[in-house]
Amino acid sequence: EEIESQKAAPEYRITFGEKPPALTENEYQLLYIEVLYTIKHKIGITTSKHIGGENDLYMYAQEAFGIMDEEHQRLLAKASEEKPPILILNIEIVEAKDLEAKDANGFSDPYCMLGIVPDDKKLIQNGGGSSDEEGGSSTTDGNTDRKLGFMKRLKSFRKSTTRRREGREKGVPSPTNALKDKLPAKYIQTTDVKKTTLNPVWMEKFRFNIASGKTETFHLDIWDHDDEFSVFEAARKLNQVQGFKGLNRYFKQIAQSARTDRADGSNVDDFLGSVNLKITEIPSIGIDRWFQLEGRSENSKVRGQIHLCANLATREDRGVPEEDNWTDIKQHVELLQIFIDYELNKFKGKSTEWNGELSRDAETILHQHAIQGDITAIQTQMC
Numbered sequence: 001e002e003i004e005s006q007k008a009a010p011e012y013r014i015t016f017g018e019k020p021p022a023l024t025e026n027e028y029q030l031l032y033i034e035v036l037y038t039i040k041h042k043i044g045i046t047t048s049k050h051i052g053g054e055n056d057l058y059m060y061a062q063e064a065f066g067i068m069d070e071e072h073q074r075l076l077a078k079a080s081e082e083k084p085p086i087l088i089l090n091i092e093i094v095e096a097k098d099l100e101a102k103d104a105n106g107f108s109d110p111y112c113m114l115g116i117v118p119d120d121k122k123l124i125q126n127g128g129g130s131s132d133e134e135g136g137s138s139t140t141d142g143n144t145d146r147k148l149g150f151m152k153r154l155k156s157f158r159k160s161t162t163r164r165r166e167g168r169e170k171g172v173p174s175p176t177n178a179l180k181d182k183l184p185a186k187y188i189q190t191t192d193v194k195k196t197t198l199n200p201v202w203m204e205k206f207r208f209n210i211a212s213g214k215t216e217t218f219h220l221d222i223w224d225h226d227d228e229f230s231v232f233e234a235a236r237k238l239n240q241v242q243g244f245k246g247l248n249r250y251f252k253q254i255a256q257s258a259r260t261d262r263a264d265g266s267n268v269d270d271f272l273g274s275v276n277l278k279i280t281e282i283p284s285i286g287i288d289r290w291f292q293l294e295g296r297s298e299n300s301k302v303r304g305q306i307h308l309c310a311n312l313a314t315r316e317d318r319g320v321p322e323e324d325n326w327t328d329i330k331q332h333v334e335l336l337q338i339f340i341d342y343e344l345n346k347f348k349g350k351s352t353e354w355n356g357e358l359s360r361d362a363e364t365i366l367h368q369h370a371i372q373g374d375i376t377a378i379q380t381q382m383c
Contacts, residue, residue, distance in 0.1 A: 022334075023334060028065075029075060031334055031335065032061070032067060033079045033082075035061045035065070035335065035365060035369070036058070036075060036076050038365065038368050038369045038372055039054055039057045039058060039061065039365065039368070040054070042368050043087060043284060043312045043368070044282055044283050044284025044285070044312045044371070045282065045284060046284060046364075047284065049360070049363065050363060050367055051360050051361055051364045057361055057365055058076070060359070060361035061365060063342070064338055064342040064362070083316070086209055086210075086314060086316070086317065087209070087210040087313075088208070088312065088374070089116070089207070089210055089218060089279065089282075089311075089312060090205065090206075090207055090313055091114070091309070091310045092204070092205045092206075092309040092310070093112050093114070093191050093203075093204050093205075093220070093306070094201070094202065094309060095199070095200060095201040095203070095306070095307045096110065096200050096202075096293075096304055096305065096306040096307070097198075097199045097305055097307075098304040099198045099199070099200070099293075099303065100272055100273075100303050102224040102272070105196065107196045108197070108198060108224040109193050109194065109195050109197075109224055109225040110193070110198075110200045110222050110272055111192060111193040111194065111222070111223060112190065112202065112221065112222050112306075113188060113190050113220070113221045113223060114189055114206065114219065114220040115189065115208070115218075115219060116210060116218060116219075116279075117216065117217050117219050118211075118215055118217075187208075189206050191204045192204065214279075214280060216279045217276050217278050217279065218276070219277075220308075221271065221272075221274045222271075222272040222274070223269040223270065223271060224269055224271075224272055225269055226270075271302075272293070272302060272304065273293025273295065273304055274293065275294065275306060276294070277308075282312055285311075286311030286312070287309065287310045288308075289307070289308070290305045290307050291307075291308055292305055293306060311371065313371055313372065313373075314372045314373075325375060328369070328373030328374070329375060329379055331369070332369055332373070332380070335365070335366065336366060339362040339365075340358070343359065
């Protein structure tokens with residue numbers, strides 16, 4: 001009762017005025033250009049929590065910053081002149097479960113091979129393979145017999161690729177293939193091998209540059225590692241290959257080796273399943289879920305699931321290390337201050353009664369600025 005009878009403390013409305021005091025006029029304009037740039041290059045599928053329309057976001061930003069129409073158009077033109085950012089896919093291979101047993105001991109030695117592949121039209125255009133000389137130039141293990149085996153299987157691969165391409169041109173549906181059939185891959189990475197398990201836990205993170213984000217697909221294969229020569233060991237040698245063309249040629253050799261039938265006496269890795277994820281289907285808030293493994297064709301039977309976490313980000317080619325996002329964090333704090341001040345000025349009641357919730361427009365811009373700047377959830381909470 002004594003507390004209730006006391007008068008409330010006088011209210012002081014916190015405001016930053018026209019702009020945060022720490023910002024000069026030039027810094028204020030640069031921050032506004034950054035906001036316009038962020039809106040123009042929105043990434044990921046918009047969820048119900050956010051707003052998808054660019055015009056609504058432009059209008060909100062203009063009002064929040066207090067920018068006149070003519071000045072807005074001038075600064076928007078500057079933002080449009082900037083080079084588009086490079087789209088990034090961050091992917092974490094968390095774990096898999098209930099995989100098929102391929103070894104005599106009732107287990108497998110699974111690992112993942114993952115990469116970015118283009119659309120089917122590009123696959124058809126590039127599916128014919130390269131010359132024998134080119135194909136053999138990237139085999140670096142020094143084993144002559146193995147190299148000759150590579151070349152023999154590579155010729156067979158060219159024939160199968162040609163048949164697959166002809167089938168597509170005749171309208172024959174093509175089955176879902178493994179990563180090695182989806183050539184050329186942008187680049188390939190592999191996880192560690194997990195020995196003697198059907199429920200491997202990797203917790204490994206990877207980062208891929210995406211050319212356009214409109215046609216690419218993230219593709220992952222799970223293989224059972226063979227103790228002798230394997231796709232895994234060949235893929236580990238990719239860092240010895242110089243250039244994009246060399247990588248494609250070398251990977252074609254790896255691919256055919258993996259598809260070779262064990263009937264010829266060779267020891268190769270066994271396919272355990274695959275996953276496809278179109279870049280255009282990734283929401284802006286990211287993905288954290290289990291995926292059912294797929295076979296290489298409609299008739300192939302695989303079992304098991306894999307847990308993946310994926311999110312999109314961007315980076316700008318400014319000569320700054322990718323891990324250095326201090327500028328983005330600083331901008332995020334300044335942007336948050338401007339939006340809070342704008343929302344407070346719009347609020348009809350006392351500032352102490354404001355619940356602190358920003359509008360969907362503000363949340364969308366802040367969300368896009370955070371993911372495009374690769375600002376982590378912890379960093380965002382500290383802003």
